[in-house]
Structures are given as structure tokens and as C-alpha cells.
Amino acid sequence: MRELLLIIVPLAGAALAVLWPSERTRPWLMPAVGVVHTALALWLLFSPPQVDPGAWFGFDPIARAVLPAVSILFLACAAYGVSYLRIRTERPNRVFVASLLAILGLLSAGHQARHLGMLWITTEAVTLTAVPLLHFNGTSRAFEATWKYLLVGGTGIALSLLGSFCLGYASVRGGGSGDLTFVALMAQGHLLSRPWVLIAWVFLLVGYGTKMGLAPMHTWKPDAYGEAPSIVGAMLAGGVTTVAFTAVLRVRSVINAAGAGAAADLTLLAIGLFSMLVAVLFLLGTRDFKRMLAYSSVEHMGILVIGAALGPAGMWAAFFHVWSNSLTKGALFLSAGNIRRAAGARTVDEVRGMSSVTPQSAAIFVAGMFAVTACPPFGPFFSELLVVRAAVATGHVGAAAMFLGCLLFAFFGLTRLVFAVVDGKPRPGEGAEGKRIREKAGVIIPPLVLMGISLWLGLATPHALQAAWTDAVHQLFPAP
Amino acid sequence: MNSTLNLLIGMAMGLNLLALGGSRVPQVIRAVAVQGIVLGVLPLLLEHDFGWLVALVAVITVMVKGFLIPGLLNRAMRAAKIEREIDPFIGFVPSLLLGAGGTIAAVAGARMLPLLPEHAGTLLVPGALASIFTGFILLIGRAKAISQVCGYLILENGIYLFGLLLIRSTPLLVESGILLDLTVGVFVIGIIVDRIQRAFDSLDTRKLTVLRE
Numbered sequence: 001m002r003e004l005l006l007i008i009v010p011l012a013g014a015a016l017a018v019l020w021p022s023e024r025t026r027p028w029l030m031p032a033v034g035v036v037h038t039a040l041a042l043w044l045l046f047s048p049p050q051v052d053p054g055a056w057f058g059f060d061p062i063a064r065a066v067l068p069a070v071s072i073l074f075l076a077c078a079a080y081g082v083s084y085l086r087i088r089t090e091r092p093n094r095v096f097v098a099s100l101l102a103i104l105g106l107l108s109a110g111h112q113a114r115h116l117g118m119l120w121i122t123t124e125a126v127t128l129t130a131v132p133l134l135h136f137n138g139t140s141r142a143f144e145a146t147w148k149y150l151l152v153g154g155t156g157i158a159l160s161l162l163g164s165f166c167l168g169y170a171s172v173r174g175g176g177s178g179d180l181t182f183v184a185l186m187a188q189g190h191l192l193s194r195p196w197v198l199i200a201w202v203f204l205l206v207g208y209g210t211k212m213g214l215a216p217m218h219t220w221k222p223d224a225y226g227e228a229p230s231i232v233g234a235m236l237a238g239g240v241t242t243v244a245f246t247a248v249l250r251v252r253s254v255i256n257a258a259g260a261g262a263a264a265d266l267t268l269l270a271i272g273l274f275s276m277l278v279a280v281l282f283l284l285g286t287r288d289f290k291r292m293l294a295y296s297s298v299e300h301m302g303i304l305v306i307g308a309a310l311g312p313a314g315m316w317a318a319f320f321h322v323w324s325n326s327l328t329k330g331a332l333f334l335s336a337g338n339i340r341r342a343a344g345a346r347t348v349d350e351v352r353g354m355s356s357v358t359p360q361s362a363a364i365f366v367a368g369m370f371a372v373t374a375c376p377p378f379g380p381f382f383s384e385l386l387v388v389r390a391a392v393a394t395g396h397v398g399a400a401a402m403f404l405g406c407l408l409f410a411f412f413g414l415t416r417l418v419f420a421v422v423d424g425k426p427r428p429g430e431g432a433e434g435k436r437i438r439e440k441a442g443v444i445i446p447p448l449v450l451m452g453i454s455l456w457l458g459l460a461t462p463h464a465l466q467a468a469w470t471d472a473v474h475q476l477f478p479a480p
Numbered sequence: 481m482n483s484t485l486n487l488l489i490g491m492a493m494g495l496n497l498l499a500l501g502g503s504r505v506p507q508v509i510r511a512v513a514v515q516g517i518v519l520g521v522l523p524l525l526l527e528h529d530f531g532w533l534v535a536l537v538a539v540i541t542v543m544v545k546g547f548l549i550p551g552l553l554n555r556a557m558r559a560a561k562i563e564r565e566i567d568p569f570i571g572f573v574p575s576l577l578l579g580a581g582g583t584i585a586a587v588a589g590a591r592m593l594p595l596l597p598e599h600a601g602t603l604l605v606p607g608a609l610a611s612i613f614t615g616f617i618l619l620i621g622r623a624k625a626i627s628q629v630c631g632y633l634i635l636e637n638g639i640y641l642f643g644l645l646l647i648r649s650t651p652l653l654v655e656s657g658i659l660l661d662l663t664v665g666v667f668v669i670g671i672i673v674d675r676i677q678r679a680f681d682s683l684d685t686r687k688l689t690v691l692r693e
Binding site for chain 2: 107117143151154155160161165166168169172173176177180195196314382
């Protein structure tokens, strides 16, 4: 029952936000729901419930290994959102608050979905609910980004539906009764019709890969992340991509049970390395620091699927990386939002010297940049190290070398942009003309807390989390 | 019964080609609308024991795909004063040839896939593959937002056709959930088309080029 509350509480909060009369107090619903959700998620993390094997939704080990990270990220974004919406009083926030809360509920459902159809419905609903958030700013650029998001995202979602149908047909053709829970599909194993399984894998990987933002299906990402408010960018990069990643993992476990695991891992490895490569090329070229975060997200999605392709050890590292990526990316997005507002622009041609205008945000931004480029002692360093170790242990030395090369060039790309923004003298006539802007605690503490957790994950990964990741790996690689 | 089914799916495949070759936007919208109606009645043919839920799903599909969405698109088209697709990325004759080739390939390719005996004699799988392919050609090859939405709708029709393979074995609950979601998705697209035209006074996606490296 507790696990269903994770879904019901945010959705009820969304309904309440629609009915709430006051524009000024409505944003407080977000942190209120966030606190309840985080408390529930952490409680479930430490004392996991029994999962009924045939249930359509359940807090199984995969949900336990991933969902609390999304919950913490949402809480930070919600706290930031209260201060943010107070600055943006010129725009009505009813739809914004309701959509953000609904997304949290749907993400909780998507992470817990143990049924192929339910998984698709919840991820589709997340995609649609994000639409009003993307054009919150109401500019023509925001509309353009929304249009591309809908067209590319809609096509991706359509293809994942086609893939789900193919997997369903593989089950029916193999004598299945039409039970599309992942447990039933995995139990069918080798009876699943092999050609249909392979077709299903291609469509599902392309479909959910579009949602994750794997190259070459990443084209919506820079526009959406660049134009959306920072909290939305943080939730998309840390929460929505995560649900798509767990979808890929659940599907992969069925493909693995059907005896095509080696082919699936090979495609994951290839698409992951390709994503990293594409991301790095764009990171070296872009001049916009919000779009930079999008390409960095593409790179990290690549790292996640590479980890998932490398057997149990790599999968464990991928779960670790989900946490370190979500929390670090959140801190980066929120601090980048502060800088963007203070400077009134977002390209390196227009923004510089932010360390003297917004010193605290700039400090978090730089620390986040070092964390996300895998500098010790932050979380991403350790998770990426484990991915490399898993690659070498499974004999993928070439892939490991390419992985490290991409990380190095990503470091060049990110440092080039971040220091161009932070260093130097502020431009005259821009923003506050070099005067220091008072940074409110409401927009500084949330990213600071996220950075703190990222650091804590790196220095002393809690045992409960390690156990949760191990359990999730056992669920994905069941002992024969 | 299979002959009626194949006749209807054959019609849908013909409408694909009509949508590919049409240079006038209303013609493409009409092709999509008729295709929606034709496909909407298929569940009634496939389901042996006639239940009220199947009938409801069929009625909703026909209403939404055949009337509501085309109506939205027509309104957007009139508001933006676009009658013709001018200078598409892939010309009308090449896209027609591509579509015809794709249809033939779909019929040939479907023979190689392992199907259940009751599906082997139907055009369900070839029709689905051909529509998906047509949808992609329109999505990639047209510049006007309305034509791209039509491509997306044809793509969805193809996937819907494929889903009919499973209508007997999966619970109808999932099927209707899926139907509901498709409706919502397309509805949002309708709203966006409406918004976009107010923002740009035209639905030419070539003008959507501010955001790029």
C-alpha cells in the first residue's frame, strides 16, 4: 500500500494544485508533496515491501534502486521552484505546478510498472505532461522547442508501442496466454518467438532510447533543455530519462531470458559509445551553457547504457551512476538557472565574469562541472570508474579506451564553456553591470544540498543503497 | 470474414498512397480521416463474441480518428491559410514511388515473419508495415506542420493495425488504455498546431530554425 501512495500522493497534489485558488501560495504544494514522497521513498528503501509477482505495479528491487534518487531530486527542485515562481509572478503557475506534481506521480508509476503495457502508458503520459512545462516561458523559441519535442518524442513513443506489440506477439506466438507482466514474459524464456523478440528489441530500444536521449535520437534534447525553466530541465535530465532507462533494463531482461542477451548487450554498447561520441563533438562546439548541459546529459545516458551492457558488475555501476548523474545534473541545472537569470543571456559570447556577479551560484556551477566530468571525490568519478573496470573485466578493452577518450574530450568541452562563463570581467551593460547580485537562500541551498549528496555518495556510499543496487542486479540477472 | 478484413486493409493501403501523392493539404487530411474510419471498424470484424466494450472502442476510434482530429487539422489549416504543400523535402512523385516500393516490400517481408495460423492469410501485418513506412516518409519529407501531423497519424494507424493482432489475447483494458493515450497525444498535437500558428503565422517547419548549433 505504501508503494501506491508514491503514485497517489503526487497525483492528488496535482489535482489540488488545479483547484487551489491562490497564485502566491500554490507553489508550496510542490515541496509539501516532495517531503512526503521522499520520506515514503526512503522508508521503502530501508524496509522494502513484499512484491506480489503478478502485480502490475510494485516496489520491486529495480524501483527501489532508482526511484529514491528521483524523489530527492524532485524535493530539491520543488524547494527551488517556490523561490523561482516567486520571481516569475508575471506568468500564471496553476498548470506549471499541477504538471510538475503529476509528472512525479507518473514517474513513480513508471518506475514501478511491472507490466509491458502499463510501462508504456505511464511513460507516454509523462511525455505529454511535460509539454506545458516546456513552453512555460511562452516565447517563440519555447514553442519551437516544444514542437520538436512533441514530434520527435511522439514518434519515439509510437515506436516503443510498436515494440511492445511485437514483444506481446512474440509471447502469444510462443504459446503465451496474453499475460504481459515482465515476470510472465521472462518465465516464457526460450519459448518466445525469436524473430519477433529481436524486432521488438530494436523498436523498444529506439523508442525508449528517444526518451532517454541516446544519439541519434537525441535531437529534441538541446532545444528542450535550453528553453525550459531550470527545474524542468533538471527533472527531465534526472527523472524522465531515468524512467526510460529502467524501461530499457526491464525489456533487456526479457530479451536476455529469451536467449538474445548477447545481441542486446552488443547494441547497447554500440549505441552508448555512439551517444558519447556525438555528445562530445557537440560539447566541443556549442557556445550556449544550457545546451551544454543537454549534451552532457546525452553523454551520461551513453554511460548508463554502456554500464548496462557489461554484465552484472556493469549493471551495478549503472545503478550507481543513475544516482550520481541525477543528483549532480540537478545541481548543475539549478545553478545554471541562477546564472542565466542574473546574466540575462546564455552564450559565452554574452556572458562572462559571473564569479563576481553571482559568486555562490558560480561556485556550485564549477563544482558541479568537476563532478559531472568525473573528477574525484564526487559520485560520478566512482560510478564511471566501476564502468571502466567492468569493461576491462569483460574483455571490452577497446570500448573502455574509447570511453576514457570521450570523457577526456568532454572534460575539455565543459571546462572551456564553464570557465568562459565564470571567469573574466563582467560585460558592461549586461545584467547588474558587474555588481554583485544578492542570491537568495531559496535558490542556493537546493543545488548545494544536491552537490553535498553527490559528494557523500562518492565518499561513503550508504550500505542500504549498495544492497538495493545488488538486489536490482539480481532481479535483472536471475540465477538459473 | 477474412476477405472483408483484407478489403478494408487494402483500402487503407491505397489511402496511404493517396496521402503520399497529394499536394493539396485538404486531400491529405481527408485521406487520413477516411483511413481512420476504415481502421476504426476493424475490431468489430475481428472479435467473434460481440461485446459492448469492443463496440465502444470502435465508436470512439471512428469518432476521434475520422472526425475530431481531421476537424482540428482543417480548422488549423484554414486559420493559417495553407492549401498547398509547396516545395516539400521529398517530392510528390519520389515519395509516391517510395511508398509503392515500401508497400510491395511490406507484403513480401510479412511472409517471412512467423505468424499465428489465423493471421497468416490476412493483410494485417503488411498493412501495418506499409502504413508505418508511409508515415515516416510524410514525417521526414514534408515541410508543413499539418502534413507532418498527418504523417504521424498514419504512423499511428499502422501501429494500431499491428495492435489488432493482439486484440484477442491481451486484456481489453490495456487496449483501451492504449487507445486513450493515443487520443490524448494527438489532442495535444492539435493544441500545439493551434499555438504554433499564432506564434508564427504560418505552419512551415522550415521557419523553426532558430534553435541549432
